Structure formats: C-alpha cells, structure tokens
Amino acid sequence: MLPFQPPHHPSQAALDMLRRSARVPVWLPWPLPPSWLVTGFAGAGDERSGIRASVVALTGPSITHGPADMLVIAEEPGVGLGAGFAGLQGSDPGAGFDAGPPHAKIDARGHPTALWCAGRVPEDRAVYVGEALGNWLWTVAWPAEAGCFIALADLSLRDLRDQDQALDLPFGAFSPRLDGDV
Numbered sequence: 001m002l003p004f005q006p007p008h009h010p011s012q013a014a015l016d017m018l019r020r021s022a023r024v025p026v027w028l029p030w031p032l033p034p035s036w037l038v039t040g041f042a043g044a045g046d047e048r049s050g051i052r053a054s055v056v057a058l059t060g061p062s063i064t065h066g067p068a069d070m071l072v073i074a075e076e077p078g079v080g081l082g083a084g085f086a087g088l089q090g091s092d093p094g095a096g097f098d099a100g101p102p103h104a105k106i107d108a109r110g111h112p113t114a115l116w117c118a119g120r121v122p123e124d125r126a127v128y129v130g131e132a133l134g135n136w137l138w139t140v141a142w143p144a145e146a147g148c149f150i151a152l153a154d155l156s157l158r159d160l161r162d163q164d165q166a167l168d169l170p171f172g173a174f175s176p177r178l179d180g181d182v
Contacts (some may be wrong), residue, residue: 001066004042004081007040009040013153023051024051028160036059039057041055044075052079053073057177062145071085071139074135082129086138093116098116109133148153
C-alpha cells in the first residue's frame with residue numbers, strides 16, 4: 001500500500017495542494033446536500049509518483065438524528081485506501097461485490113455511475129463502491145443509516161481537479177474520521 005499522507009484540515013490551500021498532486025479524481029458531491037460541510041482532505045502516494053488515492057471528508061445531518069460523516073475516495077486499483085476506511089481486508093471490495101443490479105446510481109463528472117454495497121464491513125458504517133474514470137470510487141458513511149443518503153440522494157460528483165470551477169466550498173471543523181487507522 002502507498003503511504004497515507006497526514007490529513008489536511010479543510011481549507012482552500014489544502015484543496016489546492018491536493019488538486020495539484022492528485023493523479024486520481026478529487027470527488028465532491030456538488031451541489032452539497034443542505035447543511036453539509038467539507039471537513040478535510042487526505043491522500044495516499046508519494047512525491048515521486050503523486051497522490052494516487054484522494055479522500056474528501058464531509059459532515060452533515062443524519063437522516064435519523066445527530067451528525068453523519070462521509071468520505072468520498074478515488075483510488076487507483078491496488079492502492080487499498082478505500083478498503084482500509086471501509087474496514088475490509090485487502091486492497092479492493094473483494095470478488096463478487098458487483099453481483100446483481102447496483103444498489104445506487106450517481107452521476108460522476110457527467111457519467112452515470114453504478115455503486116454496490118460492500119459486504120463484510122463493520123456495522124457502524126455503510127460502504128458503496130464502484131468504478132469511475134478507471135479508478136475505484138468509494139463512499140464510506142457513518143452511522144450506517146447515513147448510507148441511505150447515498151442510495152436515496154441524487155448525488156452528482158465533480159472532480160475538483162477540473163479547472164472550470166469556482167466553487168465557494170463551505171468548510172467545517174476537521175473530521176476525526178481522517179485520523180483513523182487505515
């Protein structure tokens with residue numbers, strides 16, 4: 001696995017740094033759901049080959065009660081960062097994760113994208129995974145009920161590396177989910 005870089009507190013400077021070095025998309029649901037905030041950034045990679053897995057952390061209201069957290073992860077196959085945050089062994093969602101029809105469909109940079117629920121994850125989270133632009137696309141949400149948000153919401157992901165964006169991102173407090181063991 002590539003080295004997980006220290007996470008960055010949410011700021012335009014941190015986003016700009018990640019955008020410059022990322023070799024994979026830096027996904028953000030846009031527009032953000034009501035009352036959701038961007039709460040941090042992270043990546044895996046090194047100075048020589050660049051960031052080959054990106055993470056955008058978000059926090060907002062849960063559909064049940066209290067706050068919910070979500071990580072949106074893009075990574076090259078074999079990196080394993082998404083699987084780590086999902087609580088899975090190995091570097092991918094495992095054989096057969098995409099058996100049957102998708103559990104959710106979202107828009108990723110203008111393309112319909114299928115996501116499947118990953119099995120064998122800890123009960124405290126919901127994990128959806130698929131493929132977009134030749135990379136794994138993971139969403140990991142806490143509490144598990146927040147995963148319904150992914151399945152029910154009409155999410156549209158933008159790649160923050162694209163230069164045609166002048167987004168005024170609402171930043172919140174740093175997400176402790178980025179400090180977890182991966």
